[in-house]
Amino acid sequence: MRHFNNLLSAQILHWLHHFSLLWCVFLQRTDLILMKMEKLIIFIFLLQGIWCGDWSISLPEKIEALSGSCVTINCRFDINNTYDKDLTDSAAGVWYKDGTDYQTNVVFDSNRTNLYFKGEIIGKLKRKDCTTNFYNVTSNHSGQFVFRIEGNGRLKWIYKQKSVSINVIDSTPNPTVQMLKDQMEVEVHEEVLEGSSMCLRCSAKTLCSSSPPTLTWSSTDRLHLNESSRLQLDQQNQTEIISDLNFTATHLQHGVTFICTITYQLQQRNTTAQSYITLRVQYAPKISLFSCNRTDVTVCLCEAHGNPSPKVDWFLSGRPVSNSTNTFISEERLSSTDLRSFISLHQSLTHTDTLHCVTINTHGTASQLIQLDSSTQEMTHCLQILIPLLIILILILILYALTVGFALYRIRQLSNKLKVHNDTGTYASLQLSAPVSEYETLNIKKDDTINNK
Numbered sequence: 001m002r003h004f005n006n007l008l009s010a011q012i013l014h015w016l017h018h019f020s021l022l023w024c025v026f027l028q029r030t031d032l033i034l035m036k037m038e039k040l041i042i043f044i045f046l047l048q049g050i051w052c053g054d055w056s057i058s059l060p061e062k063i064e065a066l067s068g069s070c071v072t073i074n075c076r077f078d079i080n081n082t083y084d085k086d087l088t089d090s091a092a093g094v095w096y097k098d099g100t101d102y103q104t105n106v107v108f109d110s111n112r113t114n115l116y117f118k119g120e121i122i123g124k125l126k127r128k129d130c131t132t133n134f135y136n137v138t139s140n141h142s143g144q145f146v147f148r149i150e151g152n153g154r155l156k157w158i159y160k161q162k163s164v165s166i167n168v169i170d171s172t173p174n175p176t177v178q179m180l181k182d183q184m185e186v187e188v189h190e191e192v193l194e195g196s197s198m199c200l201r202c203s204a205k206t207l208c209s210s211s212p213p214t215l216t217w218s219s220t221d222r223l224h225l226n227e228s229s230r231l232q233l234d235q236q237n238q239t240e241i242i243s244d245l246n247f248t249a250t251h252l253q254h255g256v257t258f259i260c261t262i263t264y265q266l267q268q269r270n271t272t273a274q275s276y277i278t279l280r281v282q283y284a285p286k287i288s289l290f291s292c293n294r295t296d297v298t299v300c301l302c303e304a305h306g307n308p309s310p311k312v313d314w315f316l317s318g319r320p321v322s323n324s325t326n327t328f329i330s331e332e333r334l335s336s337t338d339l340r341s342f343i344s345l346h347q348s349l350t351h352t353d354t355l356h357c358v359t360i361n362t363h364g365t366a367s368q369l370i371q372l373d374s375s376t377q378e379m380t381h382c383l384q385i386l387i388p389l390l391i392i393l394i395l396i397l398i399l400y401a402l403t404v405g406f407a408l409y410r411i412r413q414l415s416n417k418l419k420v421h422n423d424t425g426t427y428a429s430l431q432l433s434a435p436v437s438e439y440e441t442l443n444i445k446k447d448d449t450i451n452n453k
Helices: 002-052 081-086 374-432 438-452
Strands: 053-058 062-066 071-073 076-080 092-097 106-109 119-121 132-134 143-150 156-158 164-169 176-181 184-186 197-205 214-219 227-233 239-248 257-265 270-278 281-294 298-307 311-316 319-321 327-333 338-345 354-361 364-371
Touching: 062 071, 071 164, 076 081, 076 143, 176 270, 197 214, 197 257, 214 227, 214 239, 281 354, 298 311, 298 354, 298 364, 311 327, 311 338, 338 354
Parallel strands: 062 164, 281 364
Antiparallel strands: 053 076, 071 132, 092 106, 092 143, 119 132, 143 156, 143 164, 176 184, 176 197, 197 239, 214 257, 227 239, 257 270, 281 298, 298 338, 311 319, 311 354, 327 338, 354 364
16 A cells, blocks of 8 residues: 555656646747747837837937028928828918917917918928928018928817927027047047147038028148038038038147138128137157357257257267267247257367257157267358359459440440431432532533633
8 A cells, every 4th residue: 555655656746747847848939939929019010110200300409590590490201191192282380389279379370471471381282291481581580480282171189298499599599519530539639649630620510501601711831632522411400511621630730720610691791700729739749940050168959849848969989978068058948849058168079079969758759960060160160151152253243334335335336326327428428429400501601601701
């Protein structure tokens, strides 16, 4: 009997184990079924949204408008597809301001011309584009605006769930300037390394699509600028104009201020505003001037610039030079990036002596070398004296040549006058010595006959 009970208990445990396994499988299957049913329900809802459409509208939350200009409201809407047949070319768009009462709050109706605001729906309502322009903007245009679509039949719907706020300003808004390095935005006061690919970006809201503003770049150093402009929609569904200035940063652009000017066309005048950005470029040092002058003392100067500002070291025939009884070094800070260093050498120099100017900062070094040959310096000194004398001598020779040329010119003029005078005298003498006419000869003979009688 005891053995039978043990067998029965073992069988019951075996059945319980199988039941638990079956229950686990059933639960897993149930979870899978529920998950699939959930996905199916979601899919059905999505299909319903696609098939039936929805009463939705896309509007910017806030718009700034410039007094005296126009303003554009970018607008897209959707309707329940059962009303698609009622959305025709004759559909009208209506705007409410600060309320939804048709009698008191309607300020624009595309089917009426004598309402409060002058405007135009520039979008195609049949294509569910309700983009609208309001013209001759004044402070009265400030407020909350709600759109209503009116089609044939039963299609009349006010999109109360979303409105757009218009804020009218009197002064021209300044454009926004950004600095991008290697296509990544950086702070406008951040310094960039020479050779970096730079983009200065200027952007502003167009405010009105029918009369968008213009953006122009200029710089304090009148650099040649290559800019490109484009229009695009921002994250608030508003059209903005963007002008990019692309270049590779060089030391020549350090400290240059770039100016972005925006110009809006109002009804009777233009209005402008500006934003500035000053570029700061870090670059290795460069030597802009290195010269020496020798009298009794050899005085040399080395002028260098770099960012960060470099330091200047002197080397005489390869050996570093510092202040001593025979050597005096002084420095003059010309600007935050420019340094001028002087060195005075009182010791005697041979033709083998060389002077080396080395300038260094965190981005590199630059150096120049000069041969301190006494004979060369004496020749230089002689040339400094002879060159002015040669210039004076050349001027004297030029003056002498001009004087001689003028004298020869006057002599030739007098010679021509004498030649003309001599030709006139010869003609007169020929007239005086001409033979007596036959008539005069007969008269003379007659007179002689009478006298003889």
